[in-house]
């Protein structure tokens with residue numbers, strides 16, 4: 490995803506819609522017609538209002554409702570994301586992230 494997308498993204502919760510925060514873990518620059526822009530590969534998106542976190546995995550922001558994130562393949566992909574970046578993800582998200590953290594799976 491492009492970094493400027495963050496300027497228009499809001500929390501997908503209908504009862505929240507707050508502006509989101511972005512912490513980039515991996516990105517690369519793309520040259521397009523002489524100007525370069527940052528393409529974000531992996532990042533953590535957090536909502537300061539409702540406390541949710543959302544991952545950017547392989548350039549795609551995963552901003553699904555809680556119940557869809559809590560099951561099956563989506564949950565294992567997002568858990569793998571936390572595992573991959575656990576040295577950089579804030580401890581409170583790892584421990585008691587919303588809708589889940591790394592320790593809540595056991």
Ligand SMILES: [Zn+2]
Pocket residue numbers: 500501502505506507536537538539540541
């Ligand atoms: Zn929110």
